[in-house]
Amino acid sequence: MTMAVTSPRFRENARRALADAPLQQALAKMKAGFVDKRLRAVERLPEFDALRDLSRDIKDHVLVNLDHYLERFEARVVECGGEVHWCADAAEARDVILALCRSVDARSVTKSKSMIAEEIGINDHLEAHGIEPVETDLGEYIIQLAKEPPSHIIAPAVHKTRDQIADLFHASHAAYGITERRDDPRALLDDARQVLRRKYLAADVGLTGANFLIAETGSSVTVTNEGNAELTQILPKMHIVLASLEKVVPTLEDAMTILRVLARSATGQEFSSYTTFATGPRRADDADGPEAFHVVLLDNGRSGMLGTEFQDMLRCIRCGACLNHCPIYASVGGHAYGWVYPGPMGAVLTPKLIGIDLAGHLPNASTFCGMCESVCPMHIPLPKMMRHWREREFAQKLSPPRHRAGIALWAWFAERPALYRFAARLGVGVLGLIAGRRGRLKSLPGAGGWTVGRDFPAPEGRTFLDLWARRDGGGR
Amino acid sequence: MSGDARARILATIRDSLGADAPGRDESAVEARLAAHEPNLIPARARIDPGAQVDLFVEMAEEVSTTVARVAGADEVPGAVADYLATHNLPAVAKLAPDPGLDDIPWAERPTLTLSRGKAVDEDAVTITGAFAGIAETGTLMLLSGPDHPTTLNILPETHIVVLRREHIVGAYEEGWARLRAEGRGMPRTVGFVTGPSRSADIEQTILIGAHGPRRLHIVLIDGDGEETEA
Amino acid sequence: MAITDKSAPRVALFVTCLVDLFRPNVGFAAVKLLEDAGCRVEVPRAQTCCGQPAYNAGDRATARRIAAQVIAAFEGYDYVVAPSGSCAGMLKRHFPGLFADDAAMKASADDLAARCHELVSFLHDVLGVTAVAARYDGVVAYHDGCSGLREMGVKRQPRALLESVAGLSLAELEGAETCCGFGGTFCVKYPDISVRMVSDKTAEVAASGADTLLAGDLGCLMNIAGRLSREGRPVRARHVAEVLAGMAGGPAIGEGDER
Incomplete structure (x- = not known):
């Protein structure tokens, strides 16, 4: 039911992505779109x-007191007339959401962007039960039409070119009386606005994610630029918040502190257009707002990350800075990673959620x-945690046997300096002879990975330590 | 199912952390919630009130909010009518049922057709007050309530906000502090709105006017006799 | 010229396996720079590698054994200096964490970490070298190796010293802080991505107008030089130490001597 996993085919996915001209064209815009803007915003503060x-x-404090904060959050939600649904895994969350939708005879559900919704595969589940899920974030809407998963956690359609979007809209919008193929971004946005406006007004349930849950007030916080989370939650009868449990923060003030780094890290904005705190259903004298407020609180393995080397990952606020700055992501895009969460944060989180046996490539790629860690607003040591996954793979003998044998052979010598010297002398001598006076090798048996795109600079022919011994007469 | 899951999840959290995880302290949790201290207010926001007003306007304009500064409440209807005329918009608007807007002499502009209540899809223009303006980022803090239905902020193509100079604060935390001081509890929806709706989902080109308002216009009642700008 | 003054700092050179095997000239350049700055340089024979291949493959046990060997071999020197931000970063930033459960070894690892430096930042920041007596006629671009930049804070030091090289002008390298795609075994485990990354790098090098690419890590340099050569671009790659030491007269990395 959840999204198909193609992570084990990461290499093939990457190769295809590298040869995908429209994708490469879209990815090339990321530096100006994200990297440069973030830098300017950071320099201004x-x-x-x-x-x-x-x-x-703040997050570290929350994580070691997570049970306390979740209990207080729940108490406040209930006080305000809402309800919290604790779900241990994706299946439980899907069932709870479906039951809530059925309780109001929902025919359509508007959704604002939520990575957790992707994680639990809620769209397919609702559809299978006759309820129409409508993605309202423009990017999510585009990929819903394309029947694709998101390729980025904050810019889900970043891999699509304007031309591709024009084709998608042209094919889909005729049903709404829009028959002209338009490819001007403004026109595309206007068409989507027109179509989605009807969907907002018709929806029975609005499903949003949450950037934060506030323990002090029982509020959920959404951050958008389009205003889609606001329309999603204000217009229908029921507002369902789908959030994973580490989203809780203590106070409104704590949320503001983190919000100051969120938008700047994500899009380079000073603040996103809409930051909305939703607390319970509409009050008795309110003229609008949802009549019911439900929080679906998803664990899905996160509680088990506490107290482990992966606890720090639970600080993640899903800003996407690690993706935007990752040279691997910039080369292959998000789909190559093969599941919901791409890039460096995905390389750490995905193995936990779908298993290191399936996601083994991710922490290796x-x-x-260190670029990701250097821009992470929450100081998450992403490379260190990727290395932890490699350690688990090594311990479970999941890494490729040829690679393991190579490391073992190298280590055998590296731990025996005298033999190492002997082998090194031999090795560089032979390579030097093969290369002759050319200084480089076009190909080299066993080094195809290198020479597929690079010449191999040949050794000078003698090792430094041998040459030094002649000068120095031995050393110690 | 949920009750059982709740117990299991909480138990896993406690087991995973262990009883003596460093920093684990329920009294610290209570203290933090009770104190709700601001953590760090950027120097940018810690300036005198006059400078906060200027910063608010500067930051708001940076994100494509437009601002008209007027000297008093009596100039608001004219400023609204001018704005609508300038943008070729009909002089018809839905006005928030906010008693705080009652001292504005709307009737002096009979060409301006106003009705009051929540917004519906047909409303092209809405006019609301604002609980606060946050200078730090040119942000409006809008509270839901009988006087301010949230649909007014998000459904129309043009949202006009009447903001009083004395309601401009430096930082977000000052907005929360004021809400707490008023003792009215947490409204259903508190919106921090920074500029009109926008999207960059098509080739990362920023386009104004995604699902929410295409225009966000603030009429700032300056009250210190400054010249009116249109 | 070896220094015999007993008050001069006693510096152990961590040659790095790549310099040892592929480009001894970098090692001699490092020795010259250190000696010119008044250091007594020694090269412990018991060194092989910093252990990164095992460490980054998840083989922590092997990495620990190699780390222990390095710690023993480099005990007692005032400083341990490597012509590599990557290997210096391994010794300084990662060795201590390998012994979190062994107080005695952790103390030794911390001690080594405190004495360990990357070559150019050591010259500039610790020894106070602000200029070198070298000449290099050319336009050079400097690539910031990732570990040097982000683990060891190497950024302005090489540029400051390069400014003092006669005849040399520095070209701005767009994306100088972006990884070249070497990444140790990454470059052979994911060659398609690696080649794409290094191609971006070589395109930027070409766009910079430089005739020489410099960096402080031989791993990056072999990768970039290999790609430059494959693309037939007329840009030479050298280790920054070779230029600073005035020892850049021989063939560049991957360049033959058949001219």
């Missing part, structure tokens, strides 16, 4: 790094360049 530290500390 001298307190940015201090806010990062505070944000990390990194040069450990």
Whole structure:
């Protein structure tokens, strides 16, 4: 029921992505779209790094007291007339949401962007039970029409070009009386606005994610630029918030602190257009707003990450900065990673959610360049946690046998300096001879991975330590 | 199912953390919730009230909000009518049922056709008050309530906000502090609105006017005799 | 010229396996720079590698054994210096974490970490070297190796010293802080992605107008040089130490001497 996993085919996915011209064209725009803007926003706020530290500390404090904060959050939701539904896994969350929708005879559900909704595969589940899920975030709407999963956690259609979007809209919007193929971004947006406006007004249930849950007030917080989470939750009879349990923060003030780093890290904005705190159903004297408020609180393995080397991952606020700055992501895009969460944060989270046996490539497909950690507003040590996954793979003998044998052979020598010296002398001598005076090799048996796209610079012919011994007369 | 899941999830959290995880302290949780301290207010927001007003306007304009500064409540109807005329919009608007807007002499502009209540799809223009303006990022803090249905903020193509100078604060936290001080409890919806609706989902080109308002216009009642700008 | 003054700092050179095997000239350049700056340089014979291949493959046990070997081999020196941000980063930032459960070894690892430096930042920040007596006629672009930049804070030091090289002008390299795609075994485990990344890098090098690409890590340099050569681009790649030491007269990385 949940999204198909293609992570085991990461290599093939990547190869296809690298050859996909429209995808590469779309990815090429990311630097100006995200990286440069983030940098400008960060430079404008001298307190940015201090806010990062505070944000990390807030989340760390929450995580070691998570049960206390969740209990208090629930109590406040109930006081305000709402309800909290605790769900241990994706299946439970799907069932709860379906039951809630059926309780109001829902025929259609508007949705604002939620990665958790992708994680539990709610759209297919609703559809299978005769309820129409309508994605309202423009990017999500585009990929819903394309029947594709998101390729980015905040810009789900970042892999689509304008031309592809024009084709999709042209094929789908005739049903709404829009027959002209338009490819101007403004026109495309206007068409989507017109179609989705009807959907908002017709929806029986609005399903949103949450960027934060506030323990102090029982509020959920959504952050959007389009205003779609607001329309989604204000117009229908019922507002369902789908959130994973680590989203809770103590107070309104704590949320504001983290919000200051969120938008800047995500899109380089000072603040997103709409940051909305929703607390319970509409009050007795309110003229609008939902009559019912439900929070579906999903665990799905997160509670088991506490107290482990992966606990820090639960600080993640899904800003997408690690994706936007990752050179691997920039090369292959999000779909190559093969499941809901791509990029560095996905390389850490996905193995936990679908298993390291399926997601093994993800923590390996990194040069450990450290860019992700350097931009993470929550100071999550992503490379370190990817290495932890590699350690688990190694311990479980899941890494490729040829690679393991190579490491073992190398280690055998590296731990025996005298033999290492001997082998090194031999190796560089032979390679030097093969290369001759050319200084490089076009191909080299066993090094096809290197020489497929690069020449192999040949050794000078003698090792440094041998040459040094002649100068130095031995050393120690 | 949920009751059982609740117990299981809480038990897993406690087991995973262990009783003596560093920093685990229920009294610290209570204290943090009770104190709700602001953590760090950027220096940008810690300026005198006059400068906060200027910063608010500057930051709002940066995100495509338009601002007209008027000297008093009596100039608001004219400023609204001018704005609508300038943008070729009909002089018909849904006005929030907000007693705080009652001192504005709307009747002096008979060409302006106003009705009051929540917004419906047909409403092209709405006029509301605002609980606060946040200088830090040019953000409006809008509270839902009988005086301010949330649909007014999000359904129309043009949202006009009447903001009083004395309601401009430096940082978001000051907005929360004021709400707490009023003792009216948490409204169903508190919206922090920073500019009109926008999307960058098509090739990362920022386009104004996604699902919410295409225009966000603030009429700022300055009250210190400054010249009116249109 | 070896220094015999007993008050001079005693520096152990961590040669790095790549320099040892592929480009001894970088090691000699490092020795010259250190000696010129007044250091007594020694090269412990018992060194092989910093252990990153095992560490990054998830083989923590092997990484620990190699780390222990390095710690023993480099005990007692005032400083341990490597012509590599990556290997220095391994010794300084990662060795201590390998011994979190062994107080005695952790203390030794911390001690090594405190003494360990990347070559160019050591010259500039610790020894106070602000200029070198070298000449290099050319336009050079400098690539910031990831570990040097993000683990060891190497950014302005190489540029400051390069400014003092006669005849040399520095070209702005777009994306200088973006990974070149080497990543140790990454480059052979995911060659398609790696080649794509290094191609982006070589395109930026070409766009910079430089005739020489410099970096502080031989891993990055072999990767970039290999790609430059495959693409037939007339840009030479050298280790920054070779230029700073005035020892850049020989063939560049991957370049033959058949000219």
